[in-house]
Amino acid sequence: MAPRVLVSDKLSTTAVQIFKDRGIEVDYLPDLGKDKEKLLEVIDQYDGLAIRSATKVTEKLINAATKLKVVGRAGIGVDNVDIPAASRKGIIVMNTPFGNSITTAEHAVAMIFALARQIPEANASTHAGKWEKNRFMGIEITGKTLGVIGCGNIGSIVATRGVGLKMHVIAFDPFLSDSRAEELGVEKVELDELFARADFITLHTPLTDKTRNIIDAAAIAKMKTGVRIINCARGGLIVEADLVAALKSGKVAGAGIDVFEIEPAENHELFGMENVVATPHLGASTTEAQENVALHVAEQMSDYLIKGAISNAINMPSITAEEAPRLKPFVKLAEVLGAFVGQVTEDPIKEVEILFDGSTATMNTRALISATLAGLIRPQVSDVNMVSAPIMVKERGIIVAEVKRDKSGVFDGYIKLTVKTEHMTRSIAGTCFSDGKPRFIQIKGINLDAEVGQHMLYTTNADAPGIIGLLGTVCGENGVNIANFQLGRNRPGGDAIALLYLDAPFPENVLEQVKAHKSIDSAKRLQFDVNAM
């Protein structure tokens, strides 16, 4: 059945056309995002949800979205999506990180001019038939200091535009490298220094717990009297009441505000203040940007729903359409290794190490780690996938380490999973042959070459005569055909293992009989999801 996508915010119809061209059923209901109750009623019908900032993807909505696989944000900020809730449900959240950045940067620059020359006020006054030439005295931008908080995609475009306007640009961003600052022509400073020196301050960080209220009364107190503040990033970065007070006192000479703590903003305290230029979250609203984000989001969502390719996901490593087919068998291998250990380990897992040897070390190991973790914890939490597994593992306090190394053995590459619990360490290694099927090549340090089947029996035992006879007889007596029988041992007469690939589940009621045998240490029925292999 064709995947079904809901577009619940206003998006260019380019997106609708792309979905249709890709064979995806699409409902374009641009006002639905604002109607929480109605959205909640219909969301269970959709595999994909394409949104802008009006639709709030809350935990409640996510829990009602039983089929949902992907949320696509046609834009940048994803603070309207409950990402942890989406991740827990295995839903990918993707955005379009570049489509509207120039446009938004231009809006911030427009705010600089609007504030410097009071263009909106002067415009209203002139339209009203007043000729208030003496009322509007502006300031020159050339030579002023522009303070950019958050120098990522948008901030850095604003910074270079500022340089072009002959401003002195200073920037605060904990992730801005010296070389990048130099390349942009900006001076990297600490936040307090930026507050103290800037004539214009423009915000370009995402809204996070760290950035919320980054401009409050205390921050404003550190600024120059007569500073102008621009926020085209997110409401919530500025404590609005503190800004209002500072505008009233004259400490802040002007504010250009595109985004508000609560949107849509109505009857706001900032409204009507003559030194405030306000726009209704228009930062991304140009024809060009809206075409870009619509095209990007529809292509990304279609690629995921149809080909399993992942790009610009917030909660999942990217997998390109080209690498998806090559990666797929190794994703399965990683899941199967995880599933083996997950099924045989009863103690709580404390640490996980995933070793990528040879060719596997050059692959998308983040995706492979996610797959391993999904397999590992699926015996405990059935509803888990590559998106939700890392977050669930983290919530359980399990430490995950990745090791990569050059080819070290006969295989082109393999993956080895080692898991530690309070009492023991367990490891398994596997690879994929040219048939694309996963193989176990080492368990407990013992080499073997075992195909993976849906139903398996795994025993650890003493290397003593009679094991093949015992397991063969029990299977035969219970009508279970053995497709493949693998044995391995560390040394003659030492520790041994047996791994049986069966055509039907090993009967539970005879498991005790197997365990009772004097040479058997443990016996475990295993199941693997081979349908996807």
Ligand SMILES: NC(=O)C1=CN([C@@H]2O[C@H](COP(=O)(O)OP(=O)(O)OC[C@H]3O[C@@H](n4cnc5c(N)ncnc54)[C@H](O)[C@@H]3O)[C@@H](O)[C@H]2O)C=CC1
């Ligand atoms: N008004 C509008 O319509 C639009 C608003 N936006 C907003 O702009 C924000 C920024 O977008 P991009 O530049 O594309 O994101 P980005 O991720 O490229 O850049 C954000 C920068 O903020 C920095 N940052 C993070 N925490 C910081 C902190 N505590 N102090 C200083 N810097 C910090 C990061 O290091 C990063 O360089 C988005 O998150 C979104 O909320 C984006 C598009 C349109």
Ligand SMILES: O=C(O)C(=O)COP(=O)(O)O
């Ligand atoms: O891309 C962003 O982060 C924006 O804020 C743009 O919001 P919008 O899509 O115009 O509702």
